[in-house]
Amino acid sequence: MTNRLNIAMAQLNQRVGDLAGNAGKMLEWRAKATDADLIVFPEQQLIGYPAEDLVLKPAFAARAAVELSKLAAATADGGPAMLVGSIFLDDGALYNGIALLDGGQIAAVRYKHELPNYGTFDEKRIFAAGPMPEPVLFKGVRIGVPICEDGWLAPVSLHLKERGAELLISTNGSPYEIDKDDRRLEEVFAARVRETGLPLMFLNRVGGQDELVFDGSSFVLNADGAAAHRLPDWEEHLRMTHWTRGDDGWQCADGPKALWEDHPADIYSAMVTGLRDYVNTNGFPGVVLGMSGGIDSAICAAIAADALGPDRVWCVMLPSRYTSQSSLDDAAQCAEMIGCRIDTIPIAPAVMAFDDMLSGSFSDRDVDITEENIQSRIRGVTLMALSNKFGHMLLTTGNKSEMSVGYATIYGDMAGGYNPIKDAYKMTVFAISEWRNAHKPRIGLGRDGPVIPGNIITKPPSAELRPDQKDSDSLPDYPVLDKMLHALVEEERSVDEVVAQGFDRDTVVRIERLLYLAEYKRRQAPPGVKLGTRNFGRDRRYPITNAFRSGR
Numbered sequence: 001m002t003n004r005l006n007i008a009m010a011q012l013n014q015r016v017g018d019l020a021g022n023a024g025k026m027l028e029w030r031a032k033a034t035d036a037d038l039i040v041f042p043e044q045q046l047i048g049y050p051a052e053d054l055v056l057k058p059a060f061a062a063r064a065a066v067e068l069s070k071l072a073a074a075t076a077d078g079g080p081a082m083l084v085g086s087i088f089l090d091d092g093a094l095y096n097g098i099a100l101l102d103g104g105q106i107a108a109v110r111y112k113h114e115l116p117n118y119g120t121f122d123e124k125r126i127f128a129a130g131p132m133p134e135p136v137l138f139k140g141v142r143i144g145v146p147i148c149e150d151g152w153l154a155p156v157s158l159h160l161k162e163r164g165a166e167l168l169i170s171t172n173g174s175p176y177e178i179d180k181d182d183r184r185l186e187e188v189f190a191a192r193v194r195e196t197g198l199p200l201m202f203l204n205r206v207g208g209q210d211e212l213v214f215d216g217s218s219f220v221l222n223a224d225g226a227a228a229h230r231l232p233d234w235e236e237h238l239r240m241t242h243w244t245r246g247d248d249g250w251q252c253a254d255g256p257k258a259l260w261e262d263h264p265a266d267i268y269s270a271m272v273t274g275l276r277d278y279v280n281t282n283g284f285p286g287v288v289l290g291m292s293g294g295i296d297s298a299i300c301a302a303i304a305a306d307a308l309g310p311d312r313v314w315c316v317m318l319p320s321r322y323t324s325q326s327s328l329d330d331a332a333q334c335a336e337m338i339g340c341r342i343d344t345i346p347i348a349p350a351v352m353a354f355d356d357m358l359s360g361s362f363s364d365r366d367v368d369i370t371e372e373n374i375q376s377r378i379r380g381v382t383l384m385a386l387s388n389k390f391g392h393m394l395l396t397t398g399n400k401s402e403m404s405v406g407y408a409t410i411y412g413d414m415a416g417g418y419n420p421i422k423d424a425y426k427m428t429v430f431a432i433s434e435w436r437n438a439h440k441p442r443i444g445l446g447r448d449g450p451v452i453p454g455n456i457i458t459k460p461p462s463a464e465l466r467p468d469q470k471d472s473d474s475l476p477d478y479p480v481l482d483k484m485l486h487a488l489v490e491e492e493r494s495v496d497e498v499v500a501q502g503f504d505r506d507t508v509v510r511i512e513r514l515l516y517l518a519e520y521k522r523r524q525a526p527p528g529v530k531l532g533t534r535n536f537g538r539d540r541r542y543p544i545t546n547a548f549r550s551g552r
């Protein structure tokens with residue numbers, strides 16, 4: 001039995017499916033934590049979280065077992081023991097679990113009891129729930145290891161306390177959502193400390209995995225509820241924590257307390273993190289995007305420059321006969337401010353070729369939205385040709401307001417691989433543009449100073465697909481539209497409830513109809529960074545074919 005423990009917290013990124021890579025990285029970080037008795041890694045650090053249905057492939061679970069044995073063998077060197085999250089096939093059932101690796105062996109294994117099955121989580125579909133976990137014994141100390149959701153609810157921690165746990169170490173794969181960092185510390189895990197009277201370590205992963213981003217923001221709370229450590233958000237970080245046992249139990253010595261980003265800096269960092277990891281992990285040399293002189297493409301280019309560096313961002317202006325001189329000037333100035341390449345490829349020759357090709361088929365039809373959308377699709381084809389030829393991934397730039405009501409052209413401006421602003425309403429796009437002009441993000445690789453010309457932020461949004469077109473011709477002004485959408489999407493309000501908030505009934509009925517009709521477009525849209533509690537794709541899963549309208 002010991003009265004002192006040094007526990008290292010490894011707030012790491014992960015690569016889903018790269019078991020050997022994740023294992024190698026854990027050993028690298030362990031080698032840096034020389035004074036540690038124990039080094040702790042986030043939930044499912046070995047396989048990457050969330051690995052989704054990949055865990056159901058028997059060969060994957062078998063490989064995880066092999067890699068875990070190798071890691072266990074590596075602890076025969078007398079260095080720090082390791083707490084490693086992985087998957088475990090046990091008597092035909094698959095568990096999300098954690099292993100204590102010590103003295104060259106797998107010294108203990110515990111399974112997750114509470115499986116989250118809401119929002120983005122589907123763990124009941126892929127895992128069996130473990131029994132109530134007992135504490136693990138390490139150097140004579142009984143440590144409770146609630147795995148993520150186990151710590152979000154009271155029963156597991158209470159059980160661990162009852163079974164003699166002396167401190168709690170919670171390993172997490174807790175995705176970013178607006179304000180979630182403070183909620184984890186001040187509400188959820190502070191409650192576990194109050195209920196059990198035990199000190200608690202909360203360790204979370206960082207980095208992006210498809211639509212999810214993880215902010216880290218790990219911490220240690222002492223039994224009196226005071227924070228002893230706060231690790232930085234959005235960065236990998238190794239933190240040594242020093243614990244002593246006194247008459248009142250275990251106490252963690254005070255350490256550095258990082259400040260976590262406020263609004264809207266956190267949203268911007270989430271977008272940078274999600275895009276950076278998506279592009280780098282999937283091996284693209286950079287990104288290409290259509291730069292129209294509008295705010296959506298401008299902020300996407302700025303985010304990409306902060307994610308990848310300006311030299312990996314390639315903007316292309318694709319003017320048509322409706323593109324104004326001010327759009328050409330704004331696009332050029334924006335690229336110059338960001339410090340990235342911009343080329344100009346006029347689309348008129350392709351537009352004329354399509355007019356010609358289709359003139360026979362369309363001879364008895366008026367010109368309508370068909371011709372407008374052909375311009376957008378020509379841009380999509382051109383940008384995808386650049387992507388094919390040079391390897392850069394095409395960014396899509398539709399914000400959540402547009403994606404909500406289908407204000408985008410399928411196979412046109414919706415063509416692409418990833419959308420950094422997919423979960424940001426238009427008013428959020430304005431807010432982060434203002435913010436980025438006044439601040440360089442801490443994790444950003446872009447330039448200091450403003451990156452978006454003021455005119456792009458102040459001019460009325462327009463798709464420029466026909467003369468003098470404005471978004472407000474088809475949609476309510478964005479401050480109004482966004483409030484309605486917030487009520488309909490994020491809060492799942494009915495038309496009557498939204499009308500009661502002071503909005504015009506006909507408009508709300510129309511917006512709800514557009515929202516439901518556009519489901520088919522969203523189902524074919526690229527993934528993008530989740531910011532809120534109700535993103536399109538993982539959180540909000542509506543039927544495409546859907547006759548329900550709440551306003552009739």
Ligand SMILES: Nc1ncnc2c1ncn2[C@@H]1O[C@H](COP(=O)(O)OP(=O)(O)OC[C@H]2O[C@@H]([n+]3cccc(C(=O)O)c3)[C@H](O)[C@@H]2O)[C@@H](O)[C@H]1O
Nearest residue numbers: 369373376377406407408409410412413463465474520544
């Ligand atoms: N339920 C369903 N399941 C599967 N497919 C369905 C469908 N309903 C329609 N469709 C298909 O979708 C087609 C209509 O969708 P789509 O072709 O997108 O055309 P549509 O939605 O009619 O038009 C695009 C809209 O996006 C606006 N916009 C805003 C900003 C930028 C841009 C831009 O392009 O840069 C565009 C543009 O002004 C216009 O209002 C139909 O012709 C039909 O083929």
Ligand SMILES: Nc1ncnc2c1ncn2[C@@H]1O[C@H](COP(=O)(O)OP(=O)(O)OP(=O)(O)O)[C@@H](O)[C@H]1O
Nearest residue numbers: 290291292294295296297317318397413461462463
């Ligand atoms: N002239 C253009 N050149 C290059 N890309 C374009 C052009 N027009 C549209 N696009 C692409 O299509 C996307 C959708 O156009 P849209 O007008 O909705 O967005 P925006 O111009 O960036 O912003 P805003 O809605 O504020 O005008 C743009 O973000 C851009 O990627």
Ligand SMILES: NC(=O)CC[C@H](N)C(=O)O
Nearest residue numbers: 116148149152173174175
């Ligand atoms: N991986 C998990 O169990 C995460 C669930 C947890 N409630 C969260 O949102 O962070």
